Amino acid sequence: MTVNKALLLDLRSESSFSTSINITTPPNIVNGSRAVIVNVIGDVLGPAVTDLHNLLELPTGCGEQNMAKLVPNIVLMEYPKNKNQLSDAMGAAKRNSETGYQQQLNYRRQDGSFSAFGTRDESGSTWLTAFVIKSLAEASRHIDVEPEVLKGALEWLIPLQQANGSFSEVGTVNNEAMQGGASQGVPLTAYVTIALLTVQRPPTAKVRNVVNRAVDFLASGLDNIEEFYSLAITTYALHLADHPLRDAAFYKLEGKANVEGKEKWWSSGEMKRTHETFIDSLPLDVEATSYALLTYVSRDLTRDALPIMQWLVRQRNQYGGFQSTQDTVVGMTALAALAGKLTTTDPQVNVRLIYGARGKNLQVTRSNTMLLQRFELPSDTEKVELTASGSGVAVVQVTYHYNVRVTGPKPSFSLDPQLDITTDANRLRLTTCTGLVHNVDLKKNLVHFWYIAGNSSNMAVMDVSLPSGYIVDNDLIPGLYDYTGVKLVEKKPDDSGVVVYFDFLTPTEVCPTVVAYRVNKVAFQKASSVRVYDYYDTSRQARQFYKALPATLCDICDLDECDPGQCEQQIIELNRQQQDPEDIERPATVTEVAAGVMSSPTTLLTVITFLATTLLHRHYY
The missing domain is CATH 2.60.40.690 (Alpha-macroglobulin, receptor-binding domain)
Structure with missing residues (x-):
């Protein structure tokens, strides 16, 4: 299990900050499995930039998941800050994008659409095709994207619009949330609208007509949209389209916000926190809150958007991603949009960490803004006291790992x-x-x-x-x-x-x-x-x-090299471990090997020769 507790330190208007971070683990963890790590970096996107390959702790074997690996690289290439410190990362992001683009073509179908498993699926996916269109249109500013790929996807997507202006999923529905429940296709229509407004700026007359009909569908149903996710993505789409009802949508969205301390977010209200997963939010909460943040940025409400950023940063995993694909893609996009507006003339953030009787000082300056400062704390650390002073922005993450042998309180x-x-x-x-x-x-x-x-x-x-x-x-x-x-x-x-x-x-x-x-x-x-x-x-x-x-040690050695008495002891140990939920897998130690084979002169000579060779190697090298 991995728990990540992240904090955004914003010392642009305040000169100091202090808090404590508790490191809590369930009572049934495996002995010796606990590890505690602290990361400090001077940019909101920093954790993601330093480890783009690990943003998602999930497999990436289908068309959508490949896009989830591709898009963060595009976000980085679009990021306006710290270009001088990101030259290596930018180069890697471009190479990753070129590779990801070529891999995505494996999920392209003959009719120009895209689906999760390509030709294994019966048809293309409305949602995934829109996702690909939006992402590749942005990528085309940095890498070569064949115009026919975007054109073919658009020609497949546009005729799917219904008479009322909405879009529905024609392929396999891998993510039901996009269908909108009681909102009858509102989220998917908003998503396609966002994609179409991205792919062509300014849009052609044909695309503009499709967008106008889709936006009219969204606006006409605004009064009936109550689901937080449908409302968040619709509000952002109306702002991108510069629709007259964008203000009405924004104020309605504001009325559904959750506010606690210096954080603001949107959710179903079913927040979770368990020792098994330490999940504060659902992926849909992160995605909806990210669309809300993008709306704030589009309205140039930078200061008002900071509580939203605070909440999103706290939901990230240790690598800067989130739980799933879309929350990671939209979340990183939203954070980058706001982070690009957070500037400090001469940043200098001094961080002091106290754990037990020890402490450590770290400093974030202009020269090391994108340097991930990482160190490990004693595994038995239970609390970290943090104080910060100076000016600028930094992210502090306390990540701890442990193993536990439970299946979960309420398996789904x-x-x-x-x-x-x-x-x-x-x-x-x-x-x-x-x-x-x-x-x-x-x-x-x-x-x-x-x-x-x-x-x-x-x-x-x-x-x-x-x-x-x-x-x-x-x-x-x-x-x-x-x-x-x-x-x-x-x-x-x-x-x-x-x-x-x-x-x-x-x-x-x-x-x-x-x-x-x-x-x-x-x-x-x-x-x-x-x-x-x-x-x-x-x-x-x-x-x-x-x-x-x-299997005991005697099961894996030759019969003529095993001491029967030692084997009996191994069986007793095995039986004990079969009853012990905290048994730790390990290879046989040198001591056990020696004890198990002392009765064999040939093998004993081999062991002695091995040990002598090792000692000579250490002596001379």
Whole structure:
């Protein structure tokens, strides 16, 4: 588990700031798994700029997810600040954008549209095609984008407009929130409008006509829009279009804001905070708040927008991204739009951190604004006292990691990983049944309605981790596509597991089987996990653990090299660990190897030779 607590230090109008950050972990964490890290940087986009590849802690194997990796690079190339310190990052962003663009063409269909899984889908996606149009139009200012790609996507998208000016999804609905629930397609229409206003400035007569009809549809239904997300994205679209009702939409949006201390945000009101995920907000809250921030920027309300930025910064993960794809894309875009307006003539922020009996001083100046200052605190740190003085802007992040062995208090999916009876010491067959769990206490609102009305989830992902020493059987991966709803299967790094994408999951369980074989002998393996989650709302998940057939040190050494007495002790230790939820996986130590093979003169000589060689190497080198 990873918890990130971020603070935006704005010392442009105040000369000092102080606060304390508590580092709280649940009581059932795995011993020795705790780590605490502090990052300080002088730019709001800093955490994202320094680690663009890791913005999302999610797999990126479909068309939308590839765009989620591409767009932050475009945002960086458009960012007006600190150009002199970002030359290397800008170069990397351009190369990443060129690669991402070429990869996105894999999800382009013959009719010019785009879909999550390309030709594997029955049709293109209205929403994803609009997303690609908007993003590639912005990217074309920095990299070469073939005009035919944008033209083909536009020619496919424009005829989808309905008689009333709205747009609806014709492809697979991977994210139901975009359909708008009671708002009847308002969010998707607003999204397409934003994309069309971006792709052509000024727009052609044909595009202008489409935009006018879409904006009229949005404006005519403004009085009936109550859902916070629909209202936020509609308000921003009306501002981009410079519609006469933009002020009315803005004041209505203001009336739905949440304000607490120096923070401001928009949400469904169902904020979450659990030891399992430490989630304060849902991805849709971040996305809606980001559209609100973009609206503030368009109205040149920089000072009034700062509380919104404060809240958004606090929701980010350790890499500067958010929970999912769209909240990361829109959130980073909104933060960049406002951050570009925050200027300090000669920034100098002095940060003092006190933890336990120790302390550390850091300084942010013009010369190191984009330098990520990172250091690790003692793992048992429970509280960090922070004081800051000077002038300028900085971001401080306290990130802590730990392992915990729980499945979650209210899993959203059923999940049952079981080893097949044909599993042996060298070959593993894992069948995992999963399905959507009915949550009868959920309210039918924008965030939750698709779990009830349609009895299905959004796009869902199953992440299967294999025990150490095992790799997936590549020859049998194609068979996973035979299971209901499976659209894509990816191998994890080093073949250490698989990631399975489903169009959606329903209460009817699906039970894919993953086959792996052992390539390295590892004793005392800890349990491995299987996790299923909704891609667009990662707080909706389930996780279970399973164990490979138990192995002791004597199981992995040759029979003539193992001391029977030592093996008996290993079995006792294994049985103890089977009952201990905090067992830690580890390879055999040198001491254990020596103890297990002392009865073998040949092996003992080998061990002595190895140790002697190691000592000589250290002596001379």
